[in-house]
Amino acid sequence: xxxxxxxxxxxxxxxxENLVLNCSFTDSAIYNLQWFRQDxxxxxxxxxxxxxxxxxxxxxxxxxxxxxxxxxxTLYIAASQPGDSATYLCAVSTSxxxxxxxxxxxxxxxxxxx
Amino acid sequence: xxxxTQTPKFQVLKTGQSMTLQCAQDMNHEYMSWYRQxxxxxLRLIHYSVGAGITDQGEVPNGYNVSRSTTxxxxxxxxxxAPSQTSVYFCxxxxxxxxxxxxxxxxxxRLLVL
Numbered sequence: 001x002x003x004x005x006x007x008x009x010x011x012x013x014x015x016x017e018n019l020v021l022n023c024s025f026t027d028s029a030i031y032n033l034q035w036f037r038q039d040x041x042x043x044x045x046x047x048x049x050x051x052x053x054x055x056x057x058x059x060x061x062x063x064x065x066x067x068x069x070x071x072x073x074t075l076y077i078a079a080s081q082p083g084d085s086a087t088y089l090c091a092v093s094t095s096x097x098x099x100x101x102x103x104x105x106x107x108x109x110x111x112x113x114x
Numbered sequence: 115x116x117x118x119t120q121t122p123k124f125q126v127l128k129t130g131q132s133m134t135l136q137c138a139q140d141m142n143h144e145y146m147s148w149y150r151q152x153x154x155x156x157l158r159l160i161h162y163s164v165g166a167g168i169t170d171q172g173e174v175p176n177g178y179n180v181s182r183s184t185t186x187x188x189x190x191x192x193x194x195x196a197p198s199q200t201s202v203y204f205c206x207x208x209x210x211x212x213x214x215x216x217x218x219x220x221x222x223x224r225l226l227v228l
Contacts (some may be wrong), residue, residue, distance in 0.1 A: 014153070034216070036219075040224075042222070043118075043219040043220050043221040044206075046218065048215060049216050089156075089157075091157075091217075101159030101173070102159070102217065104156040104158075105156060106154065107156070
């Protein structure tokens with residue numbers, strides 16, 4: 001059974017710092033990996049999706065990398081801002097037809113100090 | 115586009131009561147799914163649908179029922195509520211299956227079963 005682990009569980013950094021969030025998964029047979037953001041009491045917003053054949057994706061100050069063979073992904077946030085404070089979730093898809101859905105990590109709770 | 119909408123936002127039930135959580139999307143997405151989010155557990159797939167008239171079970175389907183009579187709507191029914199079903203429920207949709215498709219999530223329904 002696929003398991004997704006996110007480290008650290010919580011992170012607090014001063015505004016302006018660059019930071020890295022980590023995600024690891026146990027079964028390398030994935031279709032894709034997505035990073036989501038969740039604000040308190042809200043739904044999930046997709047940030048980046050990396051196909052299994054890709055190595056990285058970028059959107060603005062966010063860069064996500066994927067090393068499928070080692071079962072790892074990182075989310076790099078450049079020049080962090082207080083508005084980046086949220087919980088960041090990593091999820092992998094191991095079934096194209098949807099039978100297994102997305103397998104989620106438990107998230108990294110990020111606080112950016114002004 | 116309104117995206118993915120869910121109603122109600124919050125609901126309190128007594129043990130044994132039944133209710134329907136509503137989910138609708140206006141993006142003409144074929145794939146829709148329901149997840150529950152519990153503290154320390156991450157999100158887990160309850161049921162999913164790959165198109166109108168087609169539904170299937172996810173990881174935690176017991177106590178829940180779904181139907182998909184139209185492309186737009188995917189209601190989740192609790193047949194006889196139990197305290198263990200206290201959770202936050204999220205509906206998600208995507209254009210195709212999970213392979214290569216960004217998942218869009220609704221704002222969630224918070225359910226408390228007494």
